[in-house]
Amino acid sequence: MTRGWSQASATFGVALRFFFRHYAAIAAFGALASAQRFLAVSGDERFAFAGGVGGEVFTAVVRLMFLAWLVRTLFRAERAMPWAQLGRRLSRFVAGNAPMLLASAAMLVGLTLVFKVVPELLAADLSPDAHATFLSWELAIKNVTVIPFVMVWVTTIAREALRASDHATDREREPASA
Template identity: 45%
Template sequence: MTTGWIEARTVLVAALRFFVRHYPVVFAFGVSASAQRFLAVGGGEGWAWTGGITGELFTNGIRLLFFVWVARNMLRTLRPNWSDVRQSTDYLADHRAAMLWNVVVLVALTLVFKVGIDTWIAGLAEPRMALAWTLAVKNVTIIPFMIVWSVAVVRAALEERAGGGPDAAVPQAPVAGT
């Protein structure tokens, strides 16, 4: 179980480093989704067009582009092919303790962000606007972090597969300037 915690912590630290180092880009992607969510919920009737299927397609398109950007930058030095990525699911089975610890930490982070943000914002505005602000904040914090973390797990799997040793599972930071 200790090894699982060390592996999970390594992946989370790599994800946090990437997230913080590239936060201007993370924010640029997230602010578009934040604006859509904010206007769809709190913008009133004049902004109703930002909700519904149009808004969902826009926000999910932004998230998909962000995912592609993260994967491209985190996996660049490994140059994986699609079959390598698909076979990285073996890592999940072989590292159950690490995945369990990752889930525990991510659930804790989500609860802190969910409860913390909801509590903080609830006192600032009426309920509809509080929800709009909550969604806006989450689109530049916890949602993009979960995307970065998921790619960090794939990176750890690919590194272990490429190197074959336990130290190979340690995600390395992307090359400077990426």
């Protein structure tokens, strides 16, 4: 399991470095979602357009655009792979790297406790107006920090999965030495 924690920490570090190195682009996508979320929960009738289905669709489109940019940027230097091999390769990675995936899941649970549960406990005793303001700021901040970082992290894990399975496929093609 130590190897799993080591691999998970290394992948977390790669994601963190990518996040900070590309933060200007990440913040640009996140700022759009932050503005929508901030306006939607502010309770001000002037910004009612930001709530409801329209606001949710806007945020979903922004996140999908971010994910497309992220995949393109993270996978830019990767070797092309036939789509037919994707499921087999990922299955092989999951089977061979369960400790790393479990450690990553544990790290994600830890981050959830820190960035979701703790703020909710701190805001529990706020008045309704203060709680609405708190929620607006919390969502605005998370849209440029926690949410895009988790997307970067999970995409980094997917890239590592494809890299690892790619190396395994290369080894399978090599003739066995006698």
